[in-house]
Amino acid sequence: MKHISILVPEGNSSLSNLEATHKMFNMTNDFLVGMGKEPAFKTQLVATHKDARLSNGIFTIIPDTTIAEVKQTDLVIIPAIHGNYEKVVETNKEFIPWIVKQYKNGAEVASLCIGAFLLASTGLLNGRNCATHWIAADEFRTMFPKVNLVDDKIITDEHGLYTSGGAYSSLNLNLYLVEKFAGREMAVLSSKVFEIDISRNSQSPFIIFKGQKSHEDSEILKVQEFIEKNFQEKLNVDDLCADMALSRRTFERRFKKATSNTIVEYMQRVKVEAAKKELETGRKNVNEVMYDVGYNDSKAFRDVFRKITDMTPLDYMNRYSKFAMDA
Template sequence: MKHISILVPNGAILGSLEGTRQLFTQVNQFAVAKGAPPMFQVQLVGLSKETPLSGGLFTAHTDVLIDEVKKTDLIIIPALDGDLRLAVEKNQDFIPWITHHYKSGAEVASLCLGAFLLASTGLLKGRSCATHWMAANDFRKWFPDVNLVTEKIITDEFGIYSSGGAFSYLNLILYLIEKYAGRDLAVLLAKVFAIELDRDTQSPFTIFRGQKEHEDEPVRKAQEFIENNFQDKITIDQLAEMHALGRRNLERRFKKATSNTVAEYIQRVKIEAAKKNLEISRKNINEIMYDVGYSDTKAFRTIFKKITGLSPIEYRNKYNKMAAVA
């Protein structure tokens, strides 16, 4: 029987904590119904017996305190709420505990914004991690030595797992249950809880918000110029000349400040405008393509799918009900 430690941090979001507990305990119920022993020992593990959640709206009663857990197989860090710096600070005592058990053989999984607590352990240094796309800029700034993969729903490296934003944590829990209990049980759970199985990207949900929380004024002005003139052909040389910088110097500073190359930033701004058009207008794909400054249909469709994970038509059908019906 695998021991599952679901952490109960101060300020955890109730949904990811309770949803995780439900899925693992449901596996046990399926097993018992077939005359087999339970597969998991599931415990809520906290720093205190009672822990406030979701901004104090709820209180969780933990099964055990961290010092009472001598050995565990899987540690799950649920999503955190509110001010993330304060949330990590309030939960500092979990950090050495997580590190100790990982080095003793336990696996560790973070759900959504729980990635901030996991990354604070240092275990993610040089490794990949997913989190909510809305927190991507902050995460990169706080943990520059972690490879943040904003498009991923699930990462799995060296016994450390993470999930993308919000309810995509359910996909990671199903992934872990499939690993520990088999595909059949994971499929059954997906059907019982109406979870879309095998989603691997959160790209269709991501809204690009260029990183502007930096001190490089010429780069910020270049970003603003791109965002205000994305319909036009913009070159790196043009931007460099406008801000009295050498091309290579601008490229280096732009990448450092925004985590995007200049070309990537231009593409992301154009595609974000195209997405908005697809969501609210009835223009055809070519009209929208020209509106955002593309003239090559193949190039536009290729870049659109690379960034969103969907073709322009698939994206429109997903988010524009009126156009899809028409």
């Protein structure tokens, strides 16, 4: 039987994360018992001290035990914790050495959504891939430059460290863990009971590109603003370099350092974001939108759109167009 420690952090933690995770593992036990098998999990809510209480003003969660009492566990699950991320980490720093100790003793560790900030604070993610909510990507990169943030992924799995994308995509990670520890049959059954798409592996369709401007390179900011105002035109990287009186190599290096994108990737993301908005709210077809955002080659447009959103333009329009929803 696997011992699962679901952390009960201090602060504004996600009660939905805690409740859904607790229920999914315990319901798997119910399925197994109903099939005449032994339960797979012992699940406990674990806090730093006995008087810890987590409340959203409507419901209160009382932990089962404390980190001092849990000498060994098999899986640590960190829920999302909302608020100022540096303060969240500081408030919950007592968990950090315990998480590291458990991992070194053989436990695996999973973070849900922005729970990745607490997991990254342990140093265990340095040099490894990590997913979190796309809306927190800039802050995460600033705080943890040694971690490879893959903000388009729903799930990462590296060396017993698991992370998930934003919000309710944590359910996909829970399913993934159920499958790993209790088998595919239990995961499929859970996906049907909880009505979760077991095959979903990307949060790209949900990302709203915000321009990555939380840096202090004023010249690069001007280039970003120029791109965003003129994305419909055919932009030339060499012309942008000349305007800044920089070599292409220096310009590319500064742009990537400031935005975490190459200049070409940035242009593509700006164009695709504009296309997404048109597909969501307008009545134009895909080809008309393609021309509006500066593409003339339908294959090139489709390939770039799919690379960024993990969907074709037509699939995106059919799923998110307000007119399709009204039909």
